[in-house]
Amino acid sequence: MxxxxxxxxxxxxxxxxxxxxxxxxxxxxxxxxxxxxxxxxxxxxxxxxxxxxxxxxxxxxxxxxxxxxxxxxxxxxxxxxxxxxxxxxxxxxxxxxxxxxxxLGRSQIAEPLVPYVGVERGRDPLPSWPVADAAAQIGRLLEDGPATRVRCLVEGTAGSGRVAFAQAVAARFGMPLIVVGRDASGLEMWVLAERQAFLDRCAIGWVAPGFTPPHHLLPFPLQFGFIDERDAVEPQPYVVDIRVAVPPPTADERAALWRTALPGWPADDVDRLAQRHRLTLADISYVSRQRPASPSIAARLLRERSRGRLHALAQRVDCPFSMDDLVVSPPVRDALEDLAFEAAHRVTFWERDVARRMFPQGRALVALLSGAPGTGKTMAAQVIAAALDIDLYRIDLSAIVSKWVGETAQNIERLLADAATLDIVLLFDEADALFAKRSTEVRDANDKFANMDASHLLTAIENYPGIVLLTTNLRGNIDQAFVRRMRFIIDFAKPDLAQRTELWRRCVSGLAGAGAAERLAADLPRLAESVEATGAEIKYAVLAAVFRAQREGAALTMAHLVHGLNRELSKEGRALAGREARRLTGELT
Known part of the structure; x- marks a missing residue:
């Protein structure tokens, strides 16, 4: 070199x-x-x-x-x-x-350039970064002659360490690196930046490498451009481009970074953070600057950092529940525990070369939660996200689906591309509206474009590296091509008698207090046996009963619960008959 x-x-x-x-x-x-x-x-x-x-x-x-x-x-x-x-x-x-x-020996940056340029200080590169290979390739190209110009296009997500990678490569040639920001545009800014590189013998990195200079202006021999994997960059005259991808840090590298940033933490806590969260260098640096006192605080800081990046396409859902809060059948609970385990350990699993070679695509963890309304599908998604200590985002289908040709596919691609850089769980509620079966008989342009949107979605899901949960009331409406790519399909049945009894007890105890639940303990099984209600219907029935009792200034009674249940059932046109309601309240024996 x-x-x-x-x-x-x-x-x-x-x-x-x-x-x-x-x-x-x-x-x-x-x-x-x-x-x-x-x-x-x-x-x-x-x-x-x-x-x-x-x-x-x-x-x-x-x-x-x-x-x-x-x-x-x-x-x-x-x-x-x-x-x-x-x-x-x-x-x-x-x-x-x-x-x-x-x-006069006093080098300085041109005044118009000052707001957009920084001289980056070096840091140790990660062991997995291909610094030596990139420097060797650049060196071979530069040996072709003094007129050779090389631009290394460094691929990676924001915060992945692209600048640090460029620093490490430039250091192999004995040069520091100056980085020019995105807003430094136009010919004059380009000339001033390149002139600075020549005068101070610095490699130069461009956050927005799209400017093409006139043919008579040769840039500094060693350039860097910081791009996303999806970016297409126009070639420059007399410049040879090479593309190098900066891989995300491995679990061992993340653990080493955490230990350096937060010395003294227990090894188990550090390993849990490193193994469960797909983090960039910028994420770890951000959290370490906050000096969190515990892993739970560190996880909260990570969640807060990712919020707001999906704009209007998704809304964050609070996740206050744990697995113990679910009242479901043993097979469903077992499937959810399998799902939570795989979700927690998948990050390190897919870092194995053998696993990545066997699954070049289809690494997404996609689960379909199907069942009647109110059976706990959304709550189960909240439980999974809470177990992983990451945020759950519900996709706003009204913002995704468009009447304009091709716009639905573009919205999906943009959403999944942004979500791929975040440590989150995506929830497609009522997914049959988006993942419905494609038409086998294309009768008009609407059928054709609907099928195209479905194909785009299928490809995008297949390439997505994260966790996607789908809920549906109509499992049969989901396209079989999507079904084949799902890691889990979990059917939520309506609660049986024992589950309904437990749901009534928990809801009354939670909303009206343990004393009310104890006072009504003998009556709740009769209510559970008489009416086949879902968990959501029971919860809202108790809520209505509690407010009715407060309005009357009285303690919660069976009459209040029957009133609340009747209000919920009437939404579906199956309100209790007068005689049945009186029997449940004890007026009839």
């Missing part, structure tokens, strides 16, 4: 500046020699002219055998600046302030 670094360290722009410095450019700095303006005036057709003009400069250069065209390198690289004095008169010429300071 030494020979290659030496070749990069002899930039032609710096040669231009140094050659001018000894003979002419210093003469352009008025404040370095106050006597020079009079000398310039002797050469000007108008006596006493106070500034160096293009004509005077041209005469000086002609006397030394050099020409000075309006598009010469000194003007193209903004070493010299033109200033109009008066209309119709020659322009004055002055040395760019940054060039003057550089000649």
């Amino acid at each position: 030494i020979a290659t670094a030496a070749a990069i360290a002899a930039p032609p722009l710096a040669d231009v500046v140094v050659r001018w410095a000894h003979e002419r450019i210093l003469a352009l700095a008025d404040d370095l020699d106050a006597r020079l303006p009079a000398r310039w005036a002797d050469l000007e057709w108008r006596r006493g002219w106070p500034r160096l003009t293009l004509e005077v400069a041209a005469r000086v250069l002609e006397a030394t055998g050099e020409g000075w065209a309006p598009d010469c390198a000194s003007f193209r690289w903004l070493l010299l600046r033109r200033h109009e004095i008066e209309p119709g008169l020659s322009c004055a010429v002055s040395l760019d302030p940054c060039i003057r300071e550089w000649l």
